[in-house]
Amino acid sequence: MIEAYTGAQVRAAETPYLERGQGPALMRRAAHGLALVALERLRDRRGRVAGARVVVLAGTGNNGGDGLWAGAELARRGAAVLAVAVGDRLHPEGEAALRAAGGRVLPAADGAPALRRAVEQVLDADLVLDAVLGTGARGGLRGTAAEIVRAVLDRWPAPGGRAPLVVACDVPSGVSADTGAADGPVLPADATVTFGATKAGHLLPPGDRLCGEVRTVPLGLEDALPAPALRRLEHDDVAALWPRPGAGSHKYSRGVVGVVAGSATYPGAALMCTRAAVDAGAGMVRHLGDAGTRRLVCLTSPEVVASEDHPADLHVQAWVVGPGAVGDPAQESRIDAVLAGPVPAVVDAGALGAAARAAADGALGPAKILTPHAGELVQVLAWLAALGATDEAPDRAAVEADPARWARTAAEATGAVVVLKGATTLVAAPGGTLLSQADGSPWLATAGSGDTLAGVMGAVLAGCAEHPDAFAAAGEWARGDARFAVAAALAVAVHGYASRADGLGPVPPTALSAAVRSVLRLAP
Ligand SMILES: NC(=O)C1=CN([C@@H]2O[C@H](COP(=O)(O)OP(=O)(O)OC[C@H]3O[C@@H](n4cnc5c(N)ncnc54)[C@H](OP(=O)(O)O)[C@@H]3O)[C@@H](O)[C@H]2O)[C@@H](O)CC1
Ligand SMILES: Nc1ncnc2c1ncn2[C@@H]1O[C@H](COP(=O)(O)OP(=O)(O)O)[C@@H](O)[C@H]1O
Ligand SMILES: [K+]
Incomplete structure (x- = not known):
């Protein structure tokens, strides 16, 4: 049986760990799980990771942080990693880790030319890590992130064409972790790597159809979780x-x-x-x-x-x-x-x-x-x-x-x-x-x-x-x-x-x- 939780339930379960200063360790564990799935998908598609073009669509919060740390791991394996910063800031430690591993950053909110470059980079990528919004999202994508995703979807290759692989961090950005609602544009994922527990939004339409394969990375929160918000029989x-x-x-x-x-x-x-x-x-x-x-x-x-x-x-x-x-x-x-x-x-x-x-x-x-x-x-x-x-x-x-x-x-x-x-x-x-x-x-x-x-x-x-x-x-x-x-x-x-x-x-x-x-x- 799959037991799924709201974002708020998982965040509440995380709180004692965060209060004990274990937030960075949880994030590293989450990011490592995300990187492993990205590596697996890249190897399946192109045989090797070195030389792969990876774009991290990175939001301002911890979801962006996960994506940046995962991007750093991929960069250390020889991928060319570009973080597209969709907001006015990036998770500081994540950004530092990515840069230290040789990754680059494109501030996409710096005007129309930057935004156009970001769209080209996404469409040219072998793999996109979608790390704009996770459980902290309020509503669907907006601002620069929404513009980028909308422009990318306008030019998304037809079935059979060469679309980049998309691995979503926690949830496809724009899908509510609580309800599966998808207000506004969403990049459909080939795989979604989620942390601590499956979220209700992975199993509820319409968002469930945008998640691809859902993998859950355990964070050791199991005992702290309440009764699940929903279940699926297997x-x-x-x-x-x-x-x-x-x-x-x-x-x-x-x-x-x-x-x-x-x-x-x-x-x-x-x-x-x-x-x-x-x-x-x-x-x-x-x-x-x-x-x-x-x-x-x-x-x-x-x-x-x-x-x-x-x-x-x-x-x-x-x-x-x-x-x-x-x-x-x-x-x-x-x-x-x-x-x-x-x-x-x-x-x-x-x-x-x-x-x-x-x-x-x-x-x-x-x-x-x-x-x-x-x-x-x-x-x-x-x-x-x-x-x-x-x-x-x-x-x-x-x-x-x-x-x-x-x-x-x-x-x-x-x-x-x-x-x-x-x-x-x-x-x-x-x-x-x-x-x-x-x-x-x-x-x-x-x-x-x-x-x-x-x-x-x-x-x-x-x-x-x-x-x-x-x-x-x-x-x-x-x-x-x-x-x-x-x-x-x-x-x-x-x-x-x-x-x-x-x-x-x-x-x-x-x-x-x-x-x-x-x-x-x-x-x-
Ligand atoms: N807690 C933990 O221990 C762990 C958490 N983990 C990870 O953290 C994630 C949750 O992180 P989070 O709480 O920072 O929220 P997150 O999803 O990044 O979004 C908030 C940011 O987005 C922005 N924003 C909001 N709505 C928006 C919109 N509609 N459109 C555009 N922007 C919007 C908002 O900015 P603001 O609008 O406030 O300026 C804010 O900065 C979780 O999903 C998991 O991946 C893992 O590392 C495991 C350990
Ligand atoms: N796209 C789909 N994929 C999988 N199952 C579907 C799909 N569309 C409908 N179903 C299932 O098919 C059944 C259709 O039931 P219903 O709409 O009552 O049809 P009818 O009244 O003609 O028998 C339901 O069990 C529904 O869940
Ligand atoms: K995401």
Whole structure:
């Protein structure tokens, strides 16, 4: 599991060391880690370091200091290192170290000619160390640094062209270490070397896409860190946590998933959703819907028990409601009943409007998992605002600029878990638990993959519904209501792994479901 922290949390953990006068030692350790990654990248690209042209884009603070010390190491290995000073000063010891190692300094804020030279030097470099802003940034790049990066990006080589390697120091400058927000221009990094701990901004969109590979250099702060701001499940976690049957299991103890999906207009959603719940290993899958859809469900997945019951008549461990359930009053009535009841539920697509109404009436709770994509979240927040359950209704651009904020807002306003789907999917639970998963192939962006995710999520939710400690192996934090967020993140991870199980290529949802089985089989 990756645990990530805000810049403020890491700075607070550093404070006792700084008070003991260990700041310079920490900086040297950070800079050494940065230099090692830069050396590795340079060797990969050009075979050797001697003679490489390296530009350090250096800001005025300690982030610039790290870059300058790392630049000094590269200069001692024979690289030609130029520090482009974007502000009115440089970290004094860092600058002295760089100069002592033979590096040069270009004061880029000294007028237009200096700025133009800086841009040329960046574009000509083999490697750029981006050390303008780190955890001390207030907002995005501004001033000379913003002008340089904007001018460089205007002339950035097309894919396949010879762009300089970019290694970011702590975070790509202009990306918030706390939120992943990227206000203004940012140089996309091939690798980001961060210090002390992974920062939340490395795992949150849109900044996460600008980080490249993230490497964390330990600074010995581990024991001083508080609870992380966010987490990401990795393969080992998924293998350890996914509910598995034991010798004493039977279909009911493993969890029955009830699916309220499909309508005469959209029967396919019910087929994909039920199939996925079966393939993800549910003990039993029940489907409720119109006669035509039920018939198709039984033909596609004979193991599903389809009926025209009402949710109140059935005993299931978890519901999945909403996929394709549009324009059918009987389905709407079933959805309302599930939302009003206590049983855990995945609430997708056609059920999100009813969920907003139920939330405004105070009916949802932490066992309900809403699964909007960005467009649907905008709609949900607009409904909640209209119903007086939130103050603000952002537009899509605002949600995409800071998805974590709006996923959290929706979680707090509804009292439910909110899974904001996208290339990076965020899971926000009321109370603040936040997970970020980025496991899926871009080929997942296809109609029906959300229906498949809902089915997979139903299966894992049914598996943990009656077991508050189902995921205690992940830590104390994962007990109780937090298990619903863990279940959501597990489903998102497995769905993502399945999209890559057969290499990178199209993943029609029917094939995706089958791949879920192979993902779960491969895990130990
Ligand atoms: N603490 C430690 O022990 C360790 C810390 N480490 C390193 O320190 C980094 C944090 O350093 P930091 O606190 O000096 O802040 P930093 O990110 O360099 O930025 C502040 C400077 O930028 C400026 N500035 C601010 N906003 C701006 C903007 N939007 N656009 C333009 N400029 C802006 C601001 O100048 P001002 O505006 O105040 O004149 C100020 O001078 C951290 O990320 C890590 O790399 C490691 O060495 C490990 C040990
Ligand atoms: N660019 C992308 N990269 C990776 N995963 C993606 C991308 N775009 C969408 N996804 C994933 O694909 C699924 C799409 O779900 P959704 O938008 O509900 O589609 P639908 O309703 O058509 O089934 C989600 O799990 C989402 O996280
Ligand atoms: K930086």
